[in-house]
Each structure stands twice: as structure tokens, then as C-alpha cells.
Amino acid sequence: MQYPEAIDYLYSRLPVFHRIGAKAIKPGLGNTLALCEALDNPHQKFRSIHVAGTNGKGSTSHMLAAIYQSAGYRVGLYTSPHLKAFTERIRLNGQPISEEEVARFVTQNQNLIESIEPSFFEVTVAMAFDFFARQSVDLAIIEVGLGGRLDSTNVITPVASVITNIGLDHTDILGDTLPQIASEKAGIIKPGILAIIGETQAETLDVFLNVAKSVQAPIIQADQQYSIQDGGVVQGRRHVLVAHDKAPLQPFSLDLLGSYQLRNLPAVLATVEELQSTYPVSTTDERSALASVTSLTGLKGRFQILQEYPRVIADTAHNQAGLVALFETVRTLSYDTLRIVIGMVADKDRTNVLEVLPQSAVYYFCQAQTPRSLPVDELQREAAQLGRVGEAFVDVNEALATSLQEASSSDLILITGSNYTIAELTNL
Structure with missing residues (x-):
């Protein structure tokens, strides 16, 4: 074999x-x-x-x-x-x-x-x-x-x-x-x-x-x-x-x-x-x-900087406590607009997680190619009910590409929400 x-x-x-x-x-x-x-x-x-x-x-x-x-x-x-x-x-x-x-x-x-x-x-x-x-x-x-x-x-x-x-x-x-x-x-x-x-x-x-x-x-x-x-x-x-x-x-x-x-x-x-x-x-x-x-x-996906101008950071935070800790670090950074690429799994208490996300960010919702992944339209809908509004994409790389097209060099793009979302990034 x-x-x-x-x-x-x-x-x-x-x-x-x-x-x-x-x-x-x-x-x-x-x-x-x-x-x-x-x-x-x-x-x-x-x-x-x-x-x-x-x-x-x-x-x-x-x-x-x-x-x-x-x-x-x-x-x-x-x-x-x-x-x-x-x-x-x-x-x-x-x-x-x-x-x-x-x-x-x-x-x-x-x-x-x-x-x-x-x-x-x-x-x-x-x-x-x-x-x-x-x-x-x-x-x-x-x-x-x-x-x-x-x-x-x-x-x-x-x-x-x-x-x-x-x-x-x-x-x-x-x-x-x-x-x-x-x-x-x-x-x-x-x-x-x-x-x-x-x-x-x-x-x-x-x-x-x-x-x-x-x-x-x-x-x-x-x-x-x-x-x-x-x-x-x-x-x-x-x-x-x-x-x-x-x-x-x-x-x-x-x-x-x-x-x-x-x-x-x-x-x-x-x-x-x-x-x-x-x-x-x-x-x-x-x-x-x-x-x-x-x-x-070989550790990856822990506040990993993928590029600068605009700065792109990948982090595998996927629960409420993890995301609270992540945004403590994000708040120490300087940027014009925060753009968040996010996908989640379906078997999480999502309301508590979504409430941690800043309302002022621009969102790009996506879903990983695994049966556990939360369908992106459902994630988009649940997030919108809590005031987090954004576009939906079939995968993380498409979402990231769009965020890069719309970003200025001084913006911050954060990719997070699930190990599986981070894992599917082409450039990790």
C-alpha cells in the first residue's frame, strides 16, 4: 500500500x-x-x-x-x-x-x-x-x-x-x-x-x-x-x-x-x-x-502573518474564548479597515462566537469543504441577525481574493473561525 x-x-x-x-x-x-x-x-x-x-x-x-x-x-x-x-x-x-x-x-x-x-x-x-x-x-x-x-x-x-x-x-x-x-x-x-x-x-x-x-x-x-x-x-x-x-x-x-x-x-x-x-x-x-x-x-495558523500591505493574518481561533483572545491582539494593531474572512463548523454554539466579532468590520463569509462545515448562507444569515453583514463565498480562497481586491494597503485582513477554514488557504 x-x-x-x-x-x-x-x-x-x-x-x-x-x-x-x-x-x-x-x-x-x-x-x-x-x-x-x-x-x-x-x-x-x-x-x-x-x-x-x-x-x-x-x-x-x-x-x-x-x-x-x-x-x-x-x-x-x-x-x-x-x-x-x-x-x-x-x-x-x-x-x-x-x-x-x-x-x-x-x-x-x-x-x-x-x-x-x-x-x-x-x-x-x-x-x-x-x-x-x-x-x-x-x-x-x-x-x-x-x-x-x-x-x-x-x-x-x-x-x-x-x-x-x-x-x-x-x-x-x-x-x-x-x-x-x-x-x-x-x-x-x-x-x-x-x-x-x-x-x-x-x-x-x-x-x-x-x-x-x-x-x-x-x-x-x-x-x-x-x-x-x-x-x-x-x-x-x-x-x-x-x-x-x-x-x-x-x-x-x-x-x-x-x-x-x-x-x-x-x-x-x-x-x-x-x-x-x-x-x-x-x-x-x-x-x-x-x-x-x-x-x-512547523506550527502554522497562530496569528500567522501571510503578507503585508495589506496585512493578512491567519488564526485558527474557533470558539468564544479563543476569538476574544484573538481580538485583544487585533485591537493593538493599526489599520484603516478591518476585513474578516470567516468560516465555521456547524456543531458550535455560534451565537456566543458571532457576538464576539466586531460589528464595524467588513465580512467575507465562506465554508470549508468538509461535511462539518456550516453552510455559508446559514452563517451569513445568522451573522446578519447580529449585525455582522457581508458577502458569501464558496471557499476561503475566493473570499480572501475578494477582500484583497477591495482592501487598501493600510487595511487588515483577518482569516479565522475554524481550523478547516485556515487549512484550505492556498498560501499558508
Whole structure:
């Protein structure tokens, strides 16, 4: 089986979340455990850091991978979903898994897959773990797919469990209150294993403290140990000063430009500090890595500037909290007219998301070419009811082309609303 056949097999044979949503989820860890057992339990053969959260878990995972990679470790990175190519989900020292490796895994394990009948995500997790074990990684950074407690990645016993924040997303699956969602995310906290909470939130802190206490896991609140002073974006880097009660003020520059990254940074720094005895990292390596995350790990779609004059920015924010954080950064920029290209998926609480969007912007509505995508005429209609008015387009590239034609050189064009919308950009 060649790579195109292998990918076609995975997509056609298995339930895929990004195509059909919650119906693709197979509750419980049984399938993943069965796959891993048949593969000689690869998840037990490498050390890992487990990262969950509503927003920021992808950026946090990439930052951690960049830091340990810069420090000379052999680092695996598992994230989802991918933007352009399936191979982006599984990386070794920043390089995607080869197409040949993917084809080999699917070919060798086709009978196993058909006997267990797992989901697409369960197979990709097993593939990643098998790859990391065979590659003898020093450390793997594993991003949770959805939730935590029942997520396929939760078969690992990591050296640290990181939870970035809690917001209202996937409420049809995880619950419709912050404490309910926090309870699902807290499922990655393991007995005796350090838990790091990135953002202290009054509604969810007790959930984490109680779960940690029940399994005798040490727990720290990263944002209570680190405070971040924003120095703004200068020469293509966001400059910050980091204050810590045990160290002098430290300057860092980030190539991830969104101001929301300042909320992710405490969890990253706390994790590295707490694991120093096991995985030593110099401040020099840490500083170098944070200035080069995109080039080291291939991260895309996080306040990514695609061009200047007019400035075009792509960001995968897709829920209320994510968009609120995104527009905090947008408001710090200078521009004449804000033009927003946006597409969304259908299984979101769209009213809360649409209300976050500025009424003064010019809108270009679109839809991704996936069954989960919200039909563009429906998005246009719902947005208009809330005073966000604009044209409708069949895809994101047509919408972007029109916005570029209508923009002056001093306008700002923002493309957002869904991972799938960003993924279909030709120039990403």
C-alpha cells in the first residue's frame, strides 16, 4: 500500500471527527489499549508530557517541543488536527513522519485495524506511539485531542500533565459548564504525577485541586508563579519580561505573535522548570527556542502573518474564548479597515462566537469543504441577525481574493473561525 492508498483507506474505512463530528468518537480507552497491546505497548516505552486545555494546548505543545529540541533531546510531538498534510500530526525533532512510515504502519496493521474497528483518531494515536517508541525518543509531547479523561491519548503515564485553560467548547460532548468541562480535562491527572495548571480560573480551580488531591498528585498554578509583562511586537517578535519569585526578571522574545501566547507561557516555563532535574534545559536554549517555534516545529495558523500591505493574518481561533483572545491582539494593531474572512463548523454554539466579532468590520463569509462545515448562507444569515453583514463565498480562497481586491494597503485582513477554514488557504 502506497501513502495515497493508506490515507484513502484511513479516511474511507474509519470514522473521522473532522468530517462527521461527535459521531466519530468511540467512548472509552478500550480500542486504543487494544491497538497498543497488539503493537507491544509502545506507549510504555517513552516518556511524555501530556497537554490538555480548551485553547492554547497546540501552541503550548509546540513551544515545549521546541525547547526540548533546542536543548538537544530527541523529541516526538503529536498534535491534531493537521492543517495541510496528515503527516503534520506526528513529528520527530520538528520533521513530519514520512509518508513511507505512514504507509508501512497502515499496511502492516490493516488486519488489526479491521478487527478492532477503531476511530480514525485512535489509529493515529497508536501510529504516533508506535513511531515514537521505534525512534527511541527522549521525550514526547502529546496533545490531547478532545477533553482528556476519555481521549485516546490518555493511555500514557506522563512525567507531567499540563492543562492550559478551560472554556466553552465541544459542549455537546464535554458538558455545558466550565466545571463539567474541567472535570473531563482533569482526567489526564495521574496518581503521583505532577499537574501544571496554566490559567487559574475561579470556576474550575477546585475541580483540579480536588482531583489532584484524590490521586495524590502534586499540583501547581503556573500563573501564580510567573507573571508576564508584554513589551509588544518589535521587529517580528513579541517581547516579554518574565517575573518569577525565585529568579530575576528575564527577557524573552516570541515568534508566536498573538498576545494570547502570554497566557500559555507560564505553563511552558513552569513545566520546564519543574522537570529540570530529569530534562535539564539552559536559559539560552529556552530563549532561543521560544524565538523560533515556527521554524523548529512547523506550527502554522497562530496569528500567522501571510503578507503585508495589506496585512493578512491567519488564526485558527474557533470558539468564544479563543476569538476574544484573538481580538485583544487585533485591537493593538493599526489599520484603516478591518476585513474578516470567516468560516465555521456547524456543531458550535455560534451565537456566543458571532457576538464576539466586531460589528464595524467588513465580512467575507465562506465554508470549508468538509461535511462539518456550516453552510455559508446559514452563517451569513445568522451573522446578519447580529449585525455582522457581508458577502458569501464558496471557499476561503475566493473570499480572501475578494477582500484583497477591495482592501487598501493600510487595511487588515483577518482569516479565522475554524481550523478547516485556515487549512484550505492556498498560501499558508
